[in-house]
Structure formats: C-alpha cells, structure tokens
Amino acid sequence: MTETPRPRTLVEKIWDDHVVRQEEGAPAILAIDLHLVHEVTSPQAFTGLRARGLPVRHPERTVATEDHSIPTLPRTGRDLPTVDSQAAFQVAQLERNCRDFGIPLHGVGSDTQGIVHVIGPELGLSQPGMTIVCGDSHTATHGAVGALAFGIGTSEVEMVLATQCLLQRRPKTYEVRVDGRLAPGVSAKDIILALIARIGVGGGTGHVFEYTGEAIRALGMEQRMTICNMSIEGGARAGLVAPDDTTFEYLRGRRHAPQGAAWDAAVERWRTLPSDPGAVYDRSITLDASALEPMVTYGTNPGMGIGIGGHIPDPSAAPDEAGRRALEKALGYMDLRPGEPIAGRKVDVVFIGSCTNSRIGDLRQAAALLRGRHVAAGTRLLVVPGSQQVKAQAEREGLDEVFRAAGGEWRESGCSMCIAMNGDQLEPGEYAVSTSNRNFEGRQGTGGRTFLASPLTAAASAIAGVVADPRPLVDRDPAVVGGR
Amino acid sequence: MPEPVAPFTSRVIPLPAENVDTDQIIPARFLKTTEKSGLAEGLFYNWRYLPDGTPRPDFVLNRPEMAGRAVLLGGPNFGPGSSREHAPWALLAWGIRAVISTGFADIFRQNALKNGLLPIAVPTERHAALFELVAADPDVELTVDLAAQSVRVLPSRPGVAAAAAVGETFPFEIDPFARQMLLEGTDEIGYVLGRLPAIETWEAAHPARVNTLA
Ligand code: SF4
Numbered sequence: 001m002t003e004t005p006r007p008r009t010l011v012e013k014i015w016d017d018h019v020v021r022q023e024e025g026a027p028a029i030l031a032i033d034l035h036l037v038h039e040v041t042s043p044q045a046f047t048g049l050r051a052r053g054l055p056v057r058h059p060e061r062t063v064a065t066e067d068h069s070i071p072t073l074p075r076t077g078r079d080l081p082t083v084d085s086q087a088a089f090q091v092a093q094l095e096r097n098c099r100d101f102g103i104p105l106h107g108v109g110s111d112t113q114g115i116v117h118v119i120g121p122e123l124g125l126s127q128p129g130m131t132i133v134c135g136d137s138h139t140a141t142h143g144a145v146g147a148l149a150f151g152i153g154t155s156e157v158e159m160v161l162a163t164q165c166l167l168q169r170r171p172k173t174y175e176v177r178v179d180g181r182l183a184p185g186v187s188a189k190d191i192i193l194a195l196i197a198r199i200g201v202g203g204g205t206g207h208v209f210e211y212t213g214e215a216i217r218a219l220g221m222e223q224r225m226t227i228c229n230m231s232i233e234g235g236a237r238a239g240l241v242a243p244d245d246t247t248f249e250y251l252r253g254r255r256h257a258p259q260g261a262a263w264d265a266a267v268e269r270w271r272t273l274p275s276d277p278g279a280v281y282d283r284s285i286t287l288d289a290s291a292l293e294p295m296v297t298y299g300t301n302p303g304m305g306i307g308i309g310g311h312i313p314d315p316s317a318a319p320d321e322a323g324r325r326a327l328e329k330a331l332g333y334m335d336l337r338p339g340e341p342i343a344g345r346k347v348d349v350v351f352i353g354s355c356t357n358s359r360i361g362d363l364r365q366a367a368a369l370l371r372g373r374h375v376a377a378g379t380r381l382l383v384v385p386g387s388q389q390v391k392a393q394a395e396r397e398g399l400d401e402v403f404r405a406a407g408g409e410w411r412e413s414g415c416s417m418c419i420a421m422n423g424d425q426l427e428p429g430e431y432a433v434s435t436s437n438r439n440f441e442g443r444q445g446t447g448g449r450t451f452l453a454s455p456l457t458a459a460a461s462a463i464a465g466v467v468a469d470p471r472p473l474v475d476r477d478p479a480v481v482g483g484r
Numbered sequence: 485m486p487e488p489v490a491p492f493t494s495r496v497i498p499l500p501a502e503n504v505d506t507d508q509i510i511p512a513r514f515l516k517t518t519e520k521s522g523l524a525e526g527l528f529y530n531w532r533y534l535p536d537g538t539p540r541p542d543f544v545l546n547r548p549e550m551a552g553r554a555v556l557l558g559g560p561n562f563g564p565g566s567s568r569e570h571a572p573w574a575l576l577a578w579g580i581r582a583v584i585s586t587g588f589a590d591i592f593r594q595n596a597l598k599n600g601l602l603p604i605a606v607p608t609e610r611h612a613a614l615f616e617l618v619a620a621d622p623d624v625e626l627t628v629d630l631a632a633q634s635v636r637v638l639p640s641r642p643g644v645a646a647a648a649a650v651g652e653t654f655p656f657e658i659d660p661f662a663r664q665m666l667l668e669g670t671d672e673i674g675y676v677l678g679r680l681p682a683i684e685t686w687e688a689a690h691p692a693r694v695n696t697l698a
Contacts, residue, residue, distance in 0.1 A: 027659075031683070034693070059697070061692060162677065322500070
C-alpha cells in the first residue's frame with residue numbers, strides 16, 4: 001500500500017533535503033550548501049579553527065567579500081582609506097584567512113566586490129532549494145530565490161567552516177500572504193515595512209516567513225530580495241519566496257548558475273520546491289497590497305512605521321505600559337511630538353544604499369525621480385551601489401551622472417551608512433531618510449536619527465529636503481516608474 | 485573547551501527597556517576587533533556614556549552598586565537585530581551570566597547559549613513581578629541553577645517576594661540539548677565532528693550545488 005505523501009511547505013522540503021542526522025532530543029545536523037563570509041563576524045571563527053588545527057571543510061562552498069568596515073570613498077591604487085588601523089587590520093585579516101584556507105574572496109579591488117547579500121544572488125551562487133548561511137542577520141535576503149537562508153553568530157560560522165553543517169531545530173513556518181497589486185509609487189519596501197509595523201519586531205520569532213500571494217508573484221527578484229532582507233526585522237530568522245519563472249529568468253546565465261543540461265535538470269528540480277496544495281503553516285497573516293501607501297518609520301525600531309500620510313502616534317494610547325515607555329523613549333530620541341505629521345519633517349541626509357535597496361532596480365527608481373531635478377539646499381544625498389557590478393551597470397546607464405547632476409554623491413560599493421563603522425555616518429542629531437533596514441538608536445552614527453523608507457520615498461525626500469511622498473512625482477511622470 | 489556552567493547567586497540589574505537590540509548592547513564601531521575579549525568597555529556604550537565620554541549618571545550600569553552583578557533583568561523581547569556574537573561576548577566580559585526576559589530574538593539566544601550566557605525566558609506576569617520585586621528589594625539575590633532549570637529567590641528582607649508574587653523558586657525552559665552541552669562543558673564542534681561518518685555519507689549522496697572556486 002502506498003501512502004499519499006503529506007503536503008509540505010517549501011521550508012519543510014528544503015529542511016528535509018538537508019538533514020544529515022536527527023538524533024532523539026538533539027537538534028538536527030543540517031548540511032549547508034553555501035557559506036558567505038565577511039570581515040566583521042569571521043575573524044574569531046578562523047582563530048578558533050586554527051586553535052583546533054582544522055582546515056575549512058569545503059572552501060569551494062564558501063565565499064568571502066569585504067563590505068562592512070571598508071570605506072566607500074573613491075579607491076585609488078592599493079591603499080584603502082579605512083577609517084582606522086583596526087578596520088584596516090580586520091580587512092587584512094580576512095585576506096590572510098582566505099589565502100590560508102583557500103576561500104575565494106571577492107575583495108576590494110575586484111570587479112565582483114560588494115555587500116555580501118548583493119553579490120550572492122548576483123553571481124548566481126544563491127540558488128533555489130539551498131541552505132545558505134552567513135554571519136549576518138540579513139542573510140534572509142537570499143531567501144528571495146527560494147533558499148532557506150539565515151544569519152548565524154560567529155560560533156556557528158566556526159561550526160560551518162569546520163563541518164559544513166549546523167546544529168539546528170526545525171523552524172516553525174509563517175505564511176505572509178500579500179494579496180492585491182501595489183499602486184504606482186508604492187514598492188516592495190513598503191510591503192515589508194507595513195508587515196513589521198503590523199506584527200512588531202518580535203512577531204516572527206521562532207518562525208520562517210514564506211511570502212506568498214499575488215503581490216509577491218508580481219514582484220521582480222530584486223524587490224523580493226528587499227522583502228526577504230527585512231524578515232529579521234520582523235523577528236524571523238529567514239524569509240523566502242517560492243521559486244518561479246521570475247526566479248529562473250533572473251538566475252539564467254549568471255556566473256555560478258548551472259549551464260546547459262545541468263540548468264534544465266536544476267529547473268526541473270526547482271519546480272518541485274513550492275509548497276504543496278494543502279500544506280499547513282504554523283501561523284499566517286494576510287496583507288492587502290492595494291491598500292498600502294508609502295511607509296516611513298518614525299521611531300527607533302523597524303516596527304515603528306506609519307504611512308506617509310500618517311501622524312506620530314501618542315504614547316498615552318499605547319496598549320500597555322512597556323509599549324508606552326518604549327514609544328516615549330523613541331520619540332524622545334527622535335525629538336518628535338505625538339500628533340505631528342511625518343511628512344514635512346526636515347531631512348539632513350538621504351542615504352540610498354544597503355543590502356535592502358542598493359541594487360540596479362532601486363537605483364533606477366531613485367534616478368527616475370531625480371533626473372532633471374536637484375537635491376534641496378541643506379540636504380546631502382549619498383548613493384552607494386550594493387556591488388561593483390551594480391556600480392558598473394549604473395554607470396553604463398548614466399545613473400551616476402543623474403545623481404551627480406542632482407547634487408548627490410556617488411560612491412564605491414559597501415555597507416556604508418547602513419552600519420556607520422566605515423566612515424560614512426550621521427552627525428549627532430541629524431535626520432536621515434534611509435533605504436537601509438535598521439533605525440535603531442545610533443545605528444547610522446551616534447545620536448543620528450533614521451527614517452526608513454523606499455528608494456522612491458528617499459529620492460522624493462532628497463528633492464524636497466523633508467520627508468516627502470513620492471507619488472505626486474510618480475504621477476506626473478508615470479512612464480518612468482511603474483512602482484513595482 | 486567551554487567551562488561547565490555551575491549554579492551561581494547574584495543581585496539583579498534591572499533594565500526595563502523593550503526590544504533591547506544588539507546595536508545597543510554593543511554599537512557597531514566596537515565590531516572592528518578581531519578578538520572575542522576586550523568588549524566590556526563597549527557594552528551599552530551609547531547608553532552608558534554621554535557624547536563627551538563621561539558616564540551618564542542615570543544609566544543603571546553606572547550605579548556603583550551594580551558592579552559585580554551577574555543577572556540582567558531585561559525588558560520584553562531581548563536581543564533583536566544584528567547577529568553579532570559580540571553582544572553576548574560584551575555582556576559576559578562585563579560580568580553578566582544570565583539575562584531574564586519574556587523572550588529572546590532567535591540569533592541572540594543561540595549566540596548566548598554558545599557562550600554560556602543563560603537566556604532565561606519567563607511568562608509576562610512573572611516578568612512584571614520580578615521588576616516589582618527588584619523595585620521593592622533592590623538587593624534581592626537570585627540563584628540561577630541550570631541543572632535544576634530553576635531560579636531561587638533570596639530576598640534581603642522577609643515578605644517582599646511573596647508580596648510581589650514571584651515565589652520562592654521558579655522554573656525556566658531552556659533547550660534540553662543546549663542545557664546538556666553547557667552542564668557538561670561539551671564542545672559542539674567536537675560533537676558534530678564526532679559524527680563525521682554521517683556527514684560523509686550524506687555528502688556522497690548529495691552532490692555540491694555550487695563551486696565557489698569555479
Ligand atoms: S548593508 Fe547594512 S544590513 Fe546589509 S550587510 Fe551591510 S551592514 Fe548589514
């Protein structure tokens with residue numbers, strides 16, 4: 001008698017595919033297909049490996065880049081204008097570790113250097129059905145191709161270097177269904193900010209998000225990456241989208257994607273990955289994309305977000321004491337008053353970059369609004385492409401000229417002002433509209449204040465010099481930006 | 485080899501802020517180190533110090549009586565954000581050995597457990613009661629016993645624990661495998677390497693998906 005197999009979700013399929021061993025009561029030993037490494041969270045792991053006298057088990061499943069602590073100032077010659085000797089040492093350390101352990105490095109000076117979560121998909125390394133890890137919480141980005149991708153700590157980096165495996169418990173699943181279609185001027189960033197505003201920064205703890213629904217299907221790969229990227233901001237360690245023709249078209253022909261007959265076989269395998277009809281998720285939520293407006297955060301965590309037409313909430317209306325205190329503290333830090341509109345707040349810096357929104361599509365959207373316009377007096381615009389490949393593509397399209405003509409700065413690729421440990425940072429008290437993913441206190445520089453938003457909202461705000469709704473600009477020129 | 489985690493007794497540092505993210509625990513500029521040690525100074529740096537580098541008198545860690553305390557009573561949902569293991573390293577370097585909250589972000593919890601920092605999750609009511617207790621009896625001591633998965637409350641004055649409805653001892657949940665590893669001082673990498681044949685068998689049956697060297 002043959003049993004009908006139990007319908008499984010995408011996450012369960014990838015999980016089952018990678019369990020090396022499951023002992024009673026213990027976490028599973030889970031095989032890892034791809035391990036991404038960067039300079040900040042890896043040095044102590046390599047030190048541990050050396051102390052144990054172990055090699056890297058699979059250097060050919062490991063890949064490294066430099067992104068967090070490198071400057072984005074113009075690079076002339078070999079001398080990197082790092083912010084201090086400690087950062088320089090960290091970069092040199094990664095180069096040495098890669099050399100000693102045989103790990104390929106897409107480092108500074110290479111035409112494939114970039115933010116770790118930008119180059120993985122870009123090089124075709126991140127593929128459907130894989131397990132992907134990195135010592136970085138935004139590893140969820142790679143989930144956009146239909147991979148189970150999640151951030152790990154440095155001890156786990158050492159574990160993966162040594163064994164190409166991790167000890168993991170099976171995560172719970174959380175379907176995030178986004179129905180409807182986005183209006184022009186509203187984009188993927190607004191979907192994810194709206195989700196987090198709804199469920200809170202701890203809402204997805206213990207779960208993996210699977211993003212489904214018409215609005216997600218309609219998105220291109222880069223926008224799916226924007227959404228998966230911020231899964232961690234909703235508390236989920238991973239977030240993914242089932243692979244489909246959009247995924248395959250994106251990956252086809254990329255440097256590390258399968259070629260020829262292997263490609264056909266891979267696509268056939270990938271087509272079996274989407275969740276089966278009737279598969280059950282542990283939790284689920286539904287959003288309506290057509291009801292969304294551009295989102296902006298006003299507070300000091302990514303869950304503190306409102307529509308651009310909204311007003312700063314009143315702490316006294318918070319549902320509980322902890323919430324009231326948190327909101328009061330956040331508004332104190334941001335120097336905002338309950339009831340005031342978010343639109344129209346003065347902006348000192350606009351930052352377009354980070355692994356959330358620094359890909360070519362993001363830059364095209366921002367450039368579409370900035371073309372023929374100028375950044376407001378007193379506002380600084382910093383545009384930082386996510387990788388050297390993005391940078392080269394943007395320059396081929398003349399986007400760098402658009403940003404410069406508008407009065408913006410055009411930089412080398414890196415994490416830049418997303419993390420402010422590399423020389424790019426806000427001054428105390430300054431306000432930024434930022435396309436990055438975290439508005440935590442001091443994240444973009446000690447005392448700096450962050451409004452998270454989409455590239456369209458960022459561009460519109462740069463032009464206005466205040467937090468601004470991009471839709472009037474998009475409406476005036478609907479040909480340039482589909483909003484999707 | 486990690487040290488086995490033995491029971492310990494400590495007074496409590498109350499830090500009621502909600503969603504204390506790892507950027508607050510240790511700001512990014514301290515992440516340029518290539519060592520695990522030396523991070524105590526960076527712990528909660530932006531909350532501990534004014535821009536001119538002088539201590540903020542109103543921040544709890546700067547109160548002289550907090551020195552030497554090993555239990556941090558944090559607000560709800562502790563440790564969201566960045567995967568930086570520097571967060572538990574910094575807490576441990578300062579002397580913290582357990583954090584009590586209503587819950588922990590997944591990566592922080594894992595990072596903490598790998599380093600013997602105990603993430604103790606308690607229900608919302610007990611969490612609130614503990615804050616009340618510490619307010620009423622700032623010198624209350626807690627004995628954290630991983631083997632027994634319990635916390636024993638040792639008030640400095642009689643009656644306060646009962647008034648706050650905390651109880652004499654309360655249990656906590658912790659991943660049983662992580663608990664065992666910590667009690668025995670077992671090294672997880674050694675544990676997995678001990679199962680190398682299973683890994684080799686799996687790898688033989690599953691061709692690599694990519695070759696990053698190609
Ligand atoms: S861009 Fe920001 S969030 Fe992304 S990897 Fe770099 S520092 Fe982390």
